[in-house]
Amino acid sequence: MRVLQAAGLYLVTLILIITACDEPDSYTSIPQNDLVELSEWSGILARHWVLPSDDTLHALMPDSHEIQSLIILCDSHPEAWAYLYSCITDTISFLEPPLPTCQR
Numbered sequence: 001m002r003v004l005q006a007a008g009l010y011l012v013t014l015i016l017i018i019t020a021c022d023e024p025d026s027y028t029s030i031p032q033n034d035l036v037e038l039s040e041w042s043g044i045l046a047r048h049w050v051l052p053s054d055d056t057l058h059a060l061m062p063d064s065h066e067i068q069s070l071i072i073l074c075d076s077h078p079e080a081w082a083y084l085y086s087c088i089t090d091t092i093s094f095l096e097p098p099l100p101t102c103q104r
Contacts, residue, residue, distance in 0.1 A: 027079045027082075027083045029077055029078060029079050030077045030079055030080055030083060031077075034073060034076075034077065034080065035083065037073065038073070038074075038080060038083055038084045038087060039087050041070055041084060041087075042084055042087030042088040042090070042091050043059075043087075043091050044059045044062065045059075045062075045088055046088050046091035046092045046095065047059040047091070047095070048060065048061055048062075049092075050092055050095055051095065057095075070084075
C-alpha cells in the first residue's frame with residue numbers, strides 16, 4: 001500500500017512539474033502590447049548598431065529618456081531582456097550585410 005501511495009505521489013508531482021513549465025522561448029509572462037513594443041525597439045537598436053550612418057534604414061540613437069523607458073519595460077518582466085535580445089539577433093540576421101568597401 002505504501003508503494004502505491006509513493007508512486008501516486010510521485011506521478012502527481014511529475015505531472016505538476018511538467019504542466020507548470022512553459023515551453024522555451026514562449027515568453028508567456030510578457031503582455032502582448034509589451035511584446036510588440038520590445039519588437040519595435042529591437043528593430044531600432046539593431047538598425048542603429050549594424051547599418052552605416054549614411055544608409056537610409058539607419059536608425060538614430062534613442063535619447064536617454066527612451067533608453068530609460070526601455071530599461072523600465074524590460075525590468076518589469078523577467079523574460080523581457082531575453083525576448084529583446086532574441087528579437088535583436090533576429091533583426092540583425094535579416095539585415096543585408098554592408099558592402100566590403102564599407103566594412104571597417
